[in-house]
Amino acid sequence: MTEVAPFDPKEIAPGHFVGAGAKPLADGSVKAVQIVVFPESMRGTGEGHRAWDVVPDGTMTNATVVASVDAADGRSITLKLADRSVRVSIPADVTPVSSPRRRAISCAKAPTSSLARRKARIEH
Numbered sequence: 001m002t003e004v005a006p007f008d009p010k011e012i013a014p015g016h017f018v019g020a021g022a023k024p025l026a027d028g029s030v031k032a033v034q035i036v037v038f039p040e041s042m043r044g045t046g047e048g049h050r051a052w053d054v055v056p057d058g059t060m061t062n063a064t065v066v067a068s069v070d071a072a073d074g075r076s077i078t079l080k081l082a083d084r085s086v087r088v089s090i091p092a093d094v095t096p097v098s099s100p101r102r103r104a105i106s107c108a109k110a111p112t113s114s115l116a117r118r119k120a121r122i123e124h
Contacts, residue, residue: 004097007037009075009090012068017043018096019062020079020088021052029087030059035096038062049081061086 012018017038022030033055038045045062052060063079063086070076075090090096 003100004036005100007096007098009096012037012065012075012077012096014065014068016065018065018079019046019060021054021058021060022088023055024057024059029089030061032088032090032094035090035094037096037098039099049086061088
C-alpha cells in the first residue's frame, strides 16, 4: 500500500487480514502500536509472527482475524497463525489504517504514507 486512511477499529471483523505491530505483554498477548487492515488483494502478505524493530522488543504479526471484541481499553482481536493464535489489544489511542481504495468511502483526513505515520508515532 502506498497510502493509508483511518479505519474504524470496530469494523475489524473475522476474516480480515491484518498486520499488527505491537509490544509484548506479560500474559503472552501483545499491545498494538500499529494496525494495518490489508485489502483482499494483499491477503497472505508477510504472513507470520516475527521481531519488529520499530519499538523495543516489538513484534509484527500478519494474520487473519478470527475474533474481534470490545475491550475496556479499546478493542481486542485474535489473529490465527498456522501453529497458534495471538491476542492483540488495540488501545483507544491507536487508529488502525487501511488503503483508502479498500472501500468506496470518503475520509475527512487526507491519506498519509505508512512510513510517515510510523515516523510520527516514534517521535512522540
